Amino acid sequence: MIGKNVSCFSREAGLSLSRNRLLSIATTSTVAICIFILGAALLMTINAGNFMKQLESDLEIIVFVDTECDADDTSCLGEKIQEMDQVGSVYFVSKEDALKKLQQRFNEDDYNLAETVGGNPLPDSFEVKTNDPEQVKAVAQEIEKLAGVSKVNYGQGMIDHLLQVTKWVRIISIAIIVLLALGGVFLIATTIRLAIFARRKEIYLMKLIGATDWFVRWPFFIEGVILGSVGALIALLFLIIGYGSLLNNLETAIFFIPLIHEKTLLINIYVSLLLTGAALGVIGTAISVNRFLDV
Amino acid sequence: MLVQFYNVSKVYPGGMKALNDVSLKIDRGEFIFLMGPSGAGKSTLIRLMIREEKPSRGQIFIASRSVVRMKRNEVPQLRRNIGIIFQDFKLLENKTVYENIGFAMRVVGASIQEMRQRVPEVIQMVGLKGREQSFPGQLSGGEQQRVGVARAIANRPVVLIADEPTGNLDMDTSNEIMELLYDINRKGTTVIMATHARELVKESHKRVITLESGHIVSDLSAGEMAL
Numbered sequence: 001m002i003g004k005n006v007s008c009f010s011r012e013a014g015l016s017l018s019r020n021r022l023l024s025i026a027t028t029s030t031v032a033i034c035i036f037i038l039g040a041a042l043l044m045t046i047n048a049g050n051f052m053k054q055l056e057s058d059l060e061i062i063v064f065v066d067t068e069c070d071a072d073d074t075s076c077l078g079e080k081i082q083e084m085d086q087v088g089s090v091y092f093v094s095k096e097d098a099l100k101k102l103q104q105r106f107n108e109d110d111y112n113l114a115e116t117v118g119g120n121p122l123p124d125s126f127e128v129k130t131n132d133p134e135q136v137k138a139v140a141q142e143i144e145k146l147a148g149v150s151k152v153n154y155g156q157g158m159i160d161h162l163l164q165v166t167k168w169v170r171i172i173s174i175a176i177i178v179l180l181a182l183g184g185v186f187l188i189a190t191t192i193r194l195a196i197f198a199r200r201k202e203i204y205l206m207k208l209i210g211a212t213d214w215f216v217r218w219p220f221f222i223e224g225v226i227l228g229s230v231g232a233l234i235a236l237l238f239l240i241i242g243y244g245s246l247l248n249n250l251e252t253a254i255f256f257i258p259l260i261h262e263k264t265l266l267i268n269i270y271v272s273l274l275l276t277g278a279a280l281g282v283i284g285t286a287i288s289v290n291r292f293l294d295v
Numbered sequence: 296m297l298v299q300f301y302n303v304s305k306v307y308p309g310g311m312k313a314l315n316d317v318s319l320k321i322d323r324g325e326f327i328f329l330m331g332p333s334g335a336g337k338s339t340l341i342r343l344m345i346r347e348e349k350p351s352r353g354q355i356f357i358a359s360r361s362v363v364r365m366k367r368n369e370v371p372q373l374r375r376n377i378g379i380i381f382q383d384f385k386l387l388e389n390k391t392v393y394e395n396i397g398f399a400m401r402v403v404g405a406s407i408q409e410m411r412q413r414v415p416e417v418i419q420m421v422g423l424k425g426r427e428q429s430f431p432g433q434l435s436g437g438e439q440q441r442v443g444v445a446r447a448i449a450n451r452p453v454v455l456i457a458d459e460p461t462g463n464l465d466m467d468t469s470n471e472i473m474e475l476l477y478d479i480n481r482k483g484t485t486v487i488m489a490t491h492a493r494e495l496v497k498e499s500h501k502r503v504i505t506l507e508s509g510h511i512v513s514d515l516s517a518g519e520m521a522l
Contacts, residue, residue, distance in 0.1 A: 208374060
Protein backbone atom coordinates (compact mmCIF):
# COMPACT_ATOMS: atom_id res chain seq x y z
CA MET A 1 0.00 0.00 0.00
CA ILE A 2 2.71 2.44 1.05
CA GLY A 3 5.00 1.29 -1.76
CA LYS A 4 2.22 1.76 -4.27
CA ASN A 5 1.57 5.28 -3.05
CA VAL A 6 5.25 6.25 -3.09
CA SER A 7 5.64 5.15 -6.71
CA CYS A 8 2.37 6.89 -7.55
CA PHE A 9 3.42 10.16 -5.86
CA SER A 10 6.88 9.99 -7.44
CA ARG A 11 5.37 9.55 -10.88
CA GLU A 12 3.10 12.52 -10.21
CA ALA A 13 6.11 14.60 -9.10
CA GLY A 14 8.15 13.53 -12.13
CA LEU A 15 5.28 14.38 -14.45
CA SER A 16 4.90 17.81 -12.90
CA LEU A 17 8.65 18.43 -13.19
CA SER A 18 8.73 17.60 -16.89
CA ARG A 19 5.50 19.52 -17.52
CA ASN A 20 7.00 22.67 -15.93
CA ARG A 21 10.37 22.07 -17.50
CA LEU A 22 11.52 25.67 -17.70
CA LEU A 23 10.58 26.34 -14.10
CA SER A 24 12.33 23.16 -12.95
CA ILE A 25 15.51 24.12 -14.78
CA ALA A 26 15.39 27.60 -13.26
CA THR A 27 14.99 26.23 -9.74
CA THR A 28 17.64 23.56 -10.16
CA SER A 29 20.19 26.08 -11.37
CA THR A 30 19.27 28.43 -8.54
CA VAL A 31 19.81 25.69 -5.99
CA ALA A 32 23.00 24.65 -7.75
CA ILE A 33 24.41 28.17 -7.58
CA CYS A 34 23.30 28.54 -3.98
CA ILE A 35 24.81 25.20 -2.89
CA PHE A 36 27.97 25.90 -4.88
CA ILE A 37 28.53 29.22 -3.13
CA LEU A 38 27.59 27.62 0.16
CA GLY A 39 30.04 24.79 -0.45
CA ALA A 40 32.80 27.13 -1.59
CA ALA A 41 32.21 29.31 1.47
CA LEU A 42 32.21 26.23 3.67
CA LEU A 43 35.48 24.90 2.21
CA MET A 44 36.98 28.36 2.51
CA THR A 45 35.86 28.70 6.12
CA ILE A 46 37.11 25.28 7.09
CA ASN A 47 40.43 25.90 5.39
CA ALA A 48 40.71 29.36 6.90
CA GLY A 49 39.85 27.91 10.29
CA ASN A 50 42.45 25.22 9.81
CA PHE A 51 45.02 27.81 8.75
CA MET A 52 44.18 30.03 11.72
CA LYS A 53 44.44 27.11 14.09
CA GLN A 54 47.85 26.32 12.74
CA LEU A 55 48.89 29.94 13.09
CA GLU A 56 47.60 29.96 16.63
CA SER A 57 49.38 26.77 17.55
CA ASP A 58 52.57 28.25 16.17
CA LEU A 59 52.31 31.04 18.70
CA GLU A 60 55.02 30.60 21.25
CA ILE A 61 56.83 32.51 23.93
CA ILE A 62 60.58 32.71 23.74
CA VAL A 63 62.20 33.24 27.11
CA PHE A 64 65.80 34.46 27.05
CA VAL A 65 67.79 33.49 30.15
CA ASP A 66 70.03 36.01 31.84
CA THR A 67 73.65 35.34 30.77
CA GLU A 68 74.74 35.50 34.40
CA CYS A 69 72.72 32.42 35.33
CA ASP A 70 74.59 29.13 35.65
CA ALA A 71 73.29 25.76 34.48
CA ASP A 72 71.48 25.05 37.81
CA ASP A 73 69.67 28.39 37.81
CA THR A 74 68.64 27.80 34.22
CA SER A 75 67.19 24.33 34.75
CA CYS A 76 65.47 25.63 37.91
CA LEU A 77 63.89 28.40 35.81
CA GLY A 78 62.77 25.80 33.22
CA GLU A 79 61.02 23.79 35.96
CA LYS A 80 59.29 26.88 37.32
CA ILE A 81 57.91 27.71 33.87
CA GLN A 82 56.78 24.12 33.36
CA GLU A 83 54.88 24.21 36.66
CA MET A 84 52.76 27.20 35.66
CA ASP A 85 49.07 26.64 34.82
CA GLN A 86 48.28 27.04 31.13
CA VAL A 87 51.80 26.10 30.05
CA GLY A 88 51.77 23.21 27.61
CA SER A 89 55.32 22.47 26.57
CA VAL A 90 58.72 23.90 27.40
CA TYR A 91 61.63 23.28 25.07
CA PHE A 92 65.17 24.24 26.11
CA VAL A 93 67.48 25.74 23.51
CA SER A 94 71.06 26.01 24.73
CA LYS A 95 73.24 28.88 23.54
CA GLU A 96 75.30 26.40 21.49
CA ASP A 97 72.18 25.16 19.72
CA ALA A 98 71.08 28.74 19.15
CA LEU A 99 74.38 29.58 17.53
CA LYS A 100 74.21 26.48 15.33
CA LYS A 101 70.72 27.43 14.22
CA LEU A 102 71.84 30.93 13.39
CA GLN A 103 74.93 29.67 11.60
CA GLN A 104 72.70 27.46 9.44
CA ARG A 105 71.00 30.55 8.11
CA PHE A 106 74.30 31.74 6.71
CA ASN A 107 76.47 29.52 4.62
CA GLU A 108 79.19 28.08 6.89
CA ASP A 109 81.83 28.13 4.17
CA ASP A 110 81.28 31.77 3.28
CA TYR A 111 80.92 33.16 6.71
CA ASN A 112 81.91 31.78 10.12
CA LEU A 113 79.73 33.48 12.71
CA ALA A 114 81.66 32.47 15.86
CA GLU A 115 84.94 33.64 14.37
CA THR A 116 83.55 36.96 13.23
CA VAL A 117 81.80 37.84 16.44
CA GLY A 118 84.38 36.16 18.68
CA GLY A 119 82.83 33.61 21.02
CA ASN A 120 79.11 32.97 21.46
CA PRO A 121 77.09 36.07 22.35
CA LEU A 122 73.75 34.27 22.41
CA PRO A 123 71.91 33.45 25.65
CA ASP A 124 70.21 30.16 26.61
CA SER A 125 66.48 30.24 25.89
CA PHE A 126 63.20 28.38 26.38
CA GLU A 127 60.48 27.97 23.76
CA VAL A 128 57.18 27.87 25.67
CA LYS A 129 53.80 26.88 24.24
CA THR A 130 50.54 27.48 26.07
CA ASN A 131 47.52 25.18 26.15
CA ASP A 132 45.27 27.96 24.88
CA PRO A 133 46.60 30.55 22.42
CA GLU A 134 44.54 33.23 24.13
CA GLN A 135 46.66 32.79 27.29
CA VAL A 136 49.95 33.62 25.58
CA LYS A 137 49.99 37.23 26.74
CA ALA A 138 49.14 36.46 30.38
CA VAL A 139 51.65 33.63 30.62
CA ALA A 140 54.37 35.76 29.04
CA GLN A 141 53.77 38.51 31.58
CA GLU A 142 53.98 35.94 34.42
CA ILE A 143 57.26 34.57 33.10
CA GLU A 144 58.71 38.05 32.80
CA LYS A 145 58.48 38.39 36.59
CA LEU A 146 60.59 35.29 37.28
CA ALA A 147 64.24 35.65 38.42
CA GLY A 148 66.88 34.93 35.80
CA VAL A 149 64.76 36.08 32.86
CA SER A 150 66.38 38.75 30.74
CA LYS A 151 63.73 39.13 28.05
CA VAL A 152 60.46 37.59 26.89
CA ASN A 153 59.36 37.59 23.25
CA TYR A 154 55.85 36.64 22.25
CA GLY A 155 55.02 38.78 19.25
CA GLN A 156 53.54 41.46 21.50
CA GLY A 157 50.50 43.10 19.88
CA MET A 158 50.57 40.68 16.97
CA ILE A 159 48.76 38.03 18.97
CA ASP A 160 45.86 40.26 19.88
CA HIS A 161 45.49 41.20 16.25
CA LEU A 162 45.65 37.65 15.04
CA LEU A 163 43.07 36.43 17.53
CA GLN A 164 40.73 39.27 16.58
CA VAL A 165 41.09 38.47 12.89
CA THR A 166 40.42 34.74 13.33
CA LYS A 167 37.36 35.50 15.47
CA TRP A 168 35.87 37.85 12.87
CA VAL A 169 36.66 35.58 9.95
CA ARG A 170 34.65 32.85 11.69
CA ILE A 171 31.69 35.09 12.54
CA ILE A 172 31.48 36.60 9.06
CA SER A 173 31.68 33.28 7.25
CA ILE A 174 28.92 31.81 9.43
CA ALA A 175 26.76 34.86 8.71
CA ILE A 176 27.34 34.53 4.94
CA ILE A 177 26.44 30.85 5.01
CA VAL A 178 23.24 31.48 6.96
CA LEU A 179 22.21 34.26 4.55
CA LEU A 180 22.87 32.06 1.52
CA ALA A 181 20.81 29.23 2.97
CA LEU A 182 17.93 31.61 3.63
CA GLY A 183 18.16 32.85 0.04
CA GLY A 184 18.04 29.27 -1.24
CA VAL A 185 14.97 28.45 0.83
CA PHE A 186 13.23 31.59 -0.42
CA LEU A 187 13.95 30.76 -4.06
CA ILE A 188 12.75 27.18 -3.74
CA ALA A 189 9.63 28.35 -1.92
CA THR A 190 8.90 30.70 -4.83
CA THR A 191 9.38 28.01 -7.46
CA ILE A 192 7.25 25.47 -5.63
CA ARG A 193 4.61 28.17 -5.15
CA LEU A 194 4.56 28.73 -8.91
CA ALA A 195 4.35 24.98 -9.52
CA ILE A 196 1.45 24.72 -7.09
CA PHE A 197 -0.20 27.80 -8.55
CA ALA A 198 -0.09 26.21 -12.01
CA ARG A 199 -1.98 23.25 -10.57
CA ARG A 200 -4.34 25.05 -8.18
CA LYS A 201 -7.42 23.92 -10.15
CA GLU A 202 -6.33 20.32 -9.81
CA ILE A 203 -5.63 20.75 -6.09
CA TYR A 204 -9.02 22.41 -5.55
CA LEU A 205 -10.70 19.48 -7.29
CA MET A 206 -8.72 16.94 -5.31
CA LYS A 207 -9.75 18.59 -2.07
CA LEU A 208 -13.43 18.74 -3.07
CA ILE A 209 -13.38 15.09 -4.08
CA GLY A 210 -12.06 14.21 -0.63
CA ALA A 211 -8.27 14.05 -0.85
CA THR A 212 -6.48 14.36 2.49
CA ASP A 213 -4.00 17.21 2.92
CA TRP A 214 -1.08 14.81 2.85
CA PHE A 215 -2.25 13.18 -0.34
CA VAL A 216 -2.02 16.60 -2.00
CA ARG A 217 1.24 17.55 -0.29
CA TRP A 218 3.37 14.48 -1.00
CA PRO A 219 4.06 15.04 -4.72
CA PHE A 220 5.14 18.61 -4.02
CA PHE A 221 7.52 17.51 -1.27
CA ILE A 222 9.01 14.86 -3.55
CA GLU A 223 9.29 17.55 -6.24
CA GLY A 224 11.03 19.89 -3.78
CA VAL A 225 13.49 17.21 -2.66
CA ILE A 226 14.27 16.28 -6.27
CA LEU A 227 14.84 19.93 -7.24
CA GLY A 228 17.03 20.50 -4.15
CA SER A 229 19.07 17.31 -4.56
CA VAL A 230 19.64 17.63 -8.29
CA GLY A 231 20.73 21.24 -7.79
CA ALA A 232 23.07 20.15 -5.00
CA LEU A 233 24.49 17.33 -7.15
CA ILE A 234 25.32 19.75 -9.97
CA ALA A 235 26.98 22.08 -7.46
CA LEU A 236 28.92 19.18 -5.93
CA LEU A 237 30.21 18.14 -9.34
CA PHE A 238 31.70 21.60 -9.86
CA LEU A 239 32.96 21.80 -6.28
CA ILE A 240 34.69 18.41 -6.37
CA ILE A 241 36.35 19.15 -9.70
CA GLY A 242 37.24 22.70 -8.64
CA TYR A 243 38.63 21.82 -5.23
CA GLY A 244 40.44 18.80 -6.63
CA SER A 245 42.32 20.91 -9.15
CA LEU A 246 42.97 23.50 -6.44
CA LEU A 247 44.56 20.77 -4.32
CA ASN A 248 46.71 19.63 -7.23
CA ASN A 249 47.88 23.05 -8.35
CA LEU A 250 47.86 25.30 -5.32
CA GLU A 251 49.40 22.92 -2.81
CA THR A 252 52.69 23.05 -4.68
CA ALA A 253 52.47 26.73 -5.56
CA ILE A 254 51.55 28.14 -2.15
CA PHE A 255 53.01 25.60 0.24
CA PHE A 256 52.46 27.60 3.42
CA ILE A 257 48.67 27.45 3.15
CA PRO A 258 47.78 23.95 4.33
CA LEU A 259 44.70 22.89 2.28
CA ILE A 260 42.51 20.22 3.80
CA HIS A 261 42.66 16.99 1.84
CA GLU A 262 41.49 14.33 4.29
CA LYS A 263 39.10 12.12 2.33
CA THR A 264 36.64 11.44 5.17
CA LEU A 265 36.30 15.12 6.07
CA LEU A 266 35.74 16.10 2.42
CA ILE A 267 33.18 13.31 1.92
CA ASN A 268 31.38 14.49 5.05
CA ILE A 269 31.29 18.02 3.68
CA TYR A 270 29.96 16.86 0.29
CA VAL A 271 27.32 14.59 1.81
CA SER A 272 26.11 17.31 4.14
CA LEU A 273 25.88 19.73 1.19
CA LEU A 274 23.72 17.19 -0.65
CA LEU A 275 21.50 16.79 2.41
CA THR A 276 21.36 20.57 2.70
CA GLY A 277 20.06 20.76 -0.88
CA ALA A 278 17.34 18.21 -0.09
CA ALA A 279 16.52 20.00 3.17
CA LEU A 280 16.22 23.34 1.33
CA GLY A 281 13.73 21.63 -0.98
CA VAL A 282 11.68 20.36 1.95
CA ILE A 283 11.68 23.68 3.82
CA GLY A 284 10.89 25.66 0.67
CA THR A 285 7.97 23.36 -0.13
CA ALA A 286 6.67 23.47 3.43
CA ILE A 287 6.55 27.27 3.29
CA SER A 288 4.52 27.28 0.06
CA VAL A 289 2.27 24.26 0.13
CA ASN A 290 -0.13 24.95 2.97
CA ARG A 291 -1.81 28.10 1.80
CA PHE A 292 -3.32 26.28 -1.20
CA LEU A 293 -4.81 23.51 0.89
CA ASP A 294 -7.41 25.67 2.59
CA VAL A 295 -10.41 24.48 0.57
CA MET B 296 -32.72 12.40 7.63
CA LEU B 297 -29.70 12.83 5.42
CA VAL B 298 -29.25 16.61 5.36
CA GLN B 299 -30.45 18.99 8.07
CA PHE B 300 -30.03 22.78 8.23
CA TYR B 301 -31.06 24.53 11.48
CA ASN B 302 -31.35 28.34 11.37
CA VAL B 303 -28.26 28.67 9.22
CA SER B 304 -26.95 32.15 8.36
CA LYS B 305 -23.87 33.01 6.38
CA VAL B 306 -22.32 36.46 6.28
CA TYR B 307 -19.20 36.79 4.16
CA PRO B 308 -16.31 38.99 5.28
CA GLY B 309 -17.26 42.44 4.08
CA GLY B 310 -20.82 42.08 5.34
CA MET B 311 -22.46 40.39 2.32
CA LYS B 312 -25.38 38.34 3.68
CA ALA B 313 -25.66 35.19 1.58
CA LEU B 314 -28.00 33.09 3.72
CA ASN B 315 -30.42 34.26 6.40
CA ASP B 316 -31.93 31.85 8.94
CA VAL B 317 -32.34 28.89 6.60
CA SER B 318 -33.78 25.62 7.93
CA LEU B 319 -34.45 22.57 5.77
CA LYS B 320 -34.45 18.79 5.82
CA ILE B 321 -33.64 16.41 2.99
CA ASP B 322 -34.40 12.70 3.16
CA ARG B 323 -32.41 9.82 1.72
CA GLY B 324 -33.32 9.09 -1.89
CA GLU B 325 -34.93 12.47 -2.58
CA PHE B 326 -34.42 14.52 -5.74
CA ILE B 327 -34.38 18.24 -4.97
CA PHE B 328 -34.21 21.35 -7.10
CA LEU B 329 -32.74 24.50 -5.59
CA MET B 330 -34.25 27.41 -7.51
CA GLY B 331 -33.70 31.13 -7.34
CA PRO B 332 -32.00 34.02 -9.12
CA SER B 333 -28.24 34.57 -9.09
CA GLY B 334 -27.04 35.66 -5.67
CA ALA B 335 -30.02 34.07 -3.89
CA GLY B 336 -27.72 31.80 -1.90
CA LYS B 337 -27.86 28.51 -3.81
CA SER B 338 -24.12 28.20 -4.20
CA THR B 339 -23.53 29.20 -0.60
CA LEU B 340 -25.90 26.45 0.53
CA ILE B 341 -23.86 23.93 -1.46
CA ARG B 342 -20.55 25.25 -0.17
CA LEU B 343 -21.78 24.88 3.40
CA MET B 344 -22.79 21.26 2.79
CA ILE B 345 -19.30 20.24 1.62
CA ARG B 346 -17.64 22.39 4.31
CA GLU B 347 -15.98 24.63 1.76
CA GLU B 348 -17.32 27.35 4.05
CA LYS B 349 -18.50 27.39 7.65
CA PRO B 350 -21.82 29.06 8.54
CA SER B 351 -21.78 32.25 10.60
CA ARG B 352 -24.66 30.88 12.71
CA GLY B 353 -26.72 27.71 12.92
CA GLN B 354 -26.08 23.97 12.67
CA ILE B 355 -25.74 21.64 9.68
CA PHE B 356 -25.91 17.85 9.92
CA ILE B 357 -25.16 15.37 7.18
CA ALA B 358 -26.01 11.76 8.06
CA SER B 359 -26.39 12.92 11.68
CA ARG B 360 -22.84 14.30 11.83
CA SER B 361 -22.31 18.00 12.55
CA VAL B 362 -20.54 19.53 9.58
CA VAL B 363 -19.88 22.69 11.59
CA ARG B 364 -18.07 21.02 14.48
CA MET B 365 -16.19 18.62 12.23
CA LYS B 366 -12.38 18.68 12.57
CA ARG B 367 -10.24 19.57 9.57
CA ASN B 368 -8.97 16.02 9.17
CA GLU B 369 -12.53 14.64 9.12
CA VAL B 370 -13.56 16.80 6.15
CA PRO B 371 -12.13 14.43 3.46
CA GLN B 372 -14.32 11.60 4.79
CA LEU B 373 -17.41 13.86 4.52
CA ARG B 374 -16.59 14.82 0.95
CA ARG B 375 -16.02 11.20 -0.12
CA ASN B 376 -19.71 10.63 0.51
CA ILE B 377 -20.69 13.60 -1.65
CA GLY B 378 -20.30 13.73 -5.42
CA ILE B 379 -20.17 17.15 -7.07
CA ILE B 380 -21.03 18.24 -10.62
CA PHE B 381 -20.03 21.73 -11.72
CA GLN B 382 -21.50 24.15 -14.26
CA ASP B 383 -18.09 24.53 -15.95
CA PHE B 384 -17.39 20.76 -15.69
CA LYS B 385 -13.94 21.34 -14.07
CA LEU B 386 -12.29 18.52 -16.04
CA LEU B 387 -8.51 18.29 -16.13
CA GLU B 388 -7.62 19.24 -19.71
CA ASN B 389 -4.38 17.25 -19.85
CA LYS B 390 -6.03 13.99 -18.77
CA THR B 391 -8.17 11.65 -20.88
CA VAL B 392 -11.77 10.78 -20.05
CA TYR B 393 -10.58 7.56 -18.43
CA GLU B 394 -7.90 9.39 -16.42
CA ASN B 395 -10.27 12.14 -15.29
CA ILE B 396 -12.58 9.56 -13.76
CA GLY B 397 -9.73 7.43 -12.43
CA PHE B 398 -8.25 10.57 -10.88
CA ALA B 399 -11.29 10.94 -8.61
CA MET B 400 -10.91 7.35 -7.46
CA ARG B 401 -7.16 7.56 -6.94
CA VAL B 402 -7.58 10.70 -4.83
CA VAL B 403 -9.61 8.74 -2.30
CA GLY B 404 -7.14 5.85 -2.30
CA ALA B 405 -8.80 3.31 -4.61
CA SER B 406 -6.61 0.46 -5.86
CA ILE B 407 -5.71 -0.07 -9.52
CA GLN B 408 -7.97 -3.15 -9.63
CA GLU B 409 -10.95 -1.19 -8.28
CA MET B 410 -10.33 1.51 -10.89
CA ARG B 411 -10.07 -1.04 -13.72
CA GLN B 412 -13.46 -2.40 -12.74
CA ARG B 413 -15.34 0.78 -11.80
CA VAL B 414 -14.20 3.30 -14.45
CA PRO B 415 -15.53 1.34 -17.49
CA GLU B 416 -18.70 0.71 -15.48
CA VAL B 417 -19.47 4.43 -14.99
CA ILE B 418 -18.34 5.30 -18.52
CA GLN B 419 -20.91 2.79 -19.78
CA MET B 420 -23.51 4.24 -17.40
CA VAL B 421 -23.16 7.82 -18.76
CA GLY B 422 -23.02 6.59 -22.36
CA LEU B 423 -19.45 7.48 -23.24
CA LYS B 424 -18.25 4.05 -24.28
CA GLY B 425 -15.61 4.41 -27.00
CA ARG B 426 -14.53 7.90 -25.85
CA GLU B 427 -12.28 6.70 -22.99
CA GLN B 428 -9.06 7.95 -24.59
CA SER B 429 -10.43 11.34 -25.73
CA PHE B 430 -9.29 14.54 -24.07
CA PRO B 431 -11.93 17.00 -22.78
CA GLY B 432 -11.07 19.44 -25.57
CA GLN B 433 -12.16 16.85 -28.14
CA LEU B 434 -15.62 16.43 -26.57
CA SER B 435 -18.85 18.43 -26.94
CA GLY B 436 -20.25 20.30 -23.91
CA GLY B 437 -22.80 17.59 -23.25
CA GLU B 438 -20.16 14.88 -23.43
CA GLN B 439 -17.90 16.83 -21.09
CA GLN B 440 -20.69 17.08 -18.55
CA ARG B 441 -21.25 13.33 -18.85
CA VAL B 442 -17.60 12.90 -17.83
CA GLY B 443 -18.34 15.26 -14.91
CA VAL B 444 -21.28 13.08 -13.87
CA ALA B 445 -19.24 9.89 -14.24
CA ARG B 446 -16.47 11.38 -12.09
CA ALA B 447 -18.98 12.43 -9.43
CA ILE B 448 -20.55 8.98 -9.09
CA ALA B 449 -17.34 6.92 -9.47
CA ASN B 450 -16.84 6.76 -5.69
CA ARG B 451 -20.50 5.75 -5.08
CA PRO B 452 -21.49 8.85 -3.09
CA VAL B 453 -24.56 8.96 -0.88
CA VAL B 454 -25.43 12.47 -2.09
CA LEU B 455 -24.88 13.95 -5.52
CA ILE B 456 -24.74 17.73 -5.64
CA ALA B 457 -25.07 19.46 -9.01
CA ASP B 458 -24.44 23.21 -9.21
CA GLU B 459 -26.13 24.47 -12.42
CA PRO B 460 -25.08 21.33 -14.33
CA THR B 461 -27.00 22.38 -17.46
CA GLY B 462 -26.07 26.08 -17.27
CA ASN B 463 -23.67 25.83 -20.21
CA LEU B 464 -25.72 23.38 -22.31
CA ASP B 465 -28.52 23.67 -24.88
CA MET B 466 -32.01 22.34 -24.19
CA ASP B 467 -31.67 18.90 -25.80
CA THR B 468 -28.33 18.22 -24.14
CA SER B 469 -29.74 19.47 -20.83
CA ASN B 470 -32.57 16.97 -21.05
CA GLU B 471 -30.07 14.17 -21.66
CA ILE B 472 -28.11 15.16 -18.56
CA MET B 473 -31.35 15.37 -16.56
CA GLU B 474 -32.29 11.84 -17.63
CA LEU B 475 -28.89 10.72 -16.40
CA LEU B 476 -29.44 12.40 -13.01
CA TYR B 477 -32.96 10.92 -12.65
CA ASP B 478 -31.51 7.53 -13.45
CA ILE B 479 -28.83 7.90 -10.77
CA ASN B 480 -31.54 9.03 -8.32
CA ARG B 481 -33.70 6.00 -9.12
CA LYS B 482 -30.77 3.75 -8.14
CA GLY B 483 -30.91 5.29 -4.64
CA THR B 484 -28.55 8.28 -4.65
CA THR B 485 -29.93 11.51 -3.19
CA VAL B 486 -29.58 14.32 -5.75
CA ILE B 487 -29.54 18.05 -4.96
CA MET B 488 -29.48 20.26 -8.04
CA ALA B 489 -29.21 24.04 -8.15
CA THR B 490 -30.61 25.54 -11.34
CA HIS B 491 -32.10 28.57 -13.10
CA ALA B 492 -33.89 26.49 -15.71
CA ARG B 493 -37.62 26.67 -14.95
CA GLU B 494 -38.54 24.44 -17.91
CA LEU B 495 -36.50 21.54 -16.51
CA VAL B 496 -38.11 21.91 -13.09
CA LYS B 497 -41.71 22.26 -14.23
CA GLU B 498 -41.91 18.90 -15.96
CA SER B 499 -39.96 17.02 -13.33
CA HIS B 500 -42.55 16.52 -10.59
CA LYS B 501 -39.83 16.73 -7.93
CA ARG B 502 -39.48 18.74 -4.73
CA VAL B 503 -38.47 22.37 -5.39
CA ILE B 504 -36.90 24.71 -2.80
CA THR B 505 -36.84 28.35 -3.91
CA LEU B 506 -34.38 30.83 -2.44
CA GLU B 507 -34.48 34.60 -2.68
CA SER B 508 -31.92 36.97 -1.10
CA GLY B 509 -30.82 34.31 1.34
CA HIS B 510 -34.30 33.20 2.48
CA ILE B 511 -36.29 30.11 1.59
CA VAL B 512 -39.45 31.55 -0.01
CA SER B 513 -41.08 28.26 -0.93
CA ASP B 514 -40.52 24.54 -0.42
CA LEU B 515 -42.93 22.55 -2.58
CA SER B 516 -43.01 18.76 -2.42
CA ALA B 517 -43.30 16.64 -5.55
CA GLY B 518 -47.06 16.29 -4.95
CA GLU B 519 -47.61 20.04 -4.55
CA MET B 520 -45.66 20.71 -7.72
CA ALA B 521 -47.99 18.43 -9.66
CA LEU B 522 -51.02 20.50 -8.64
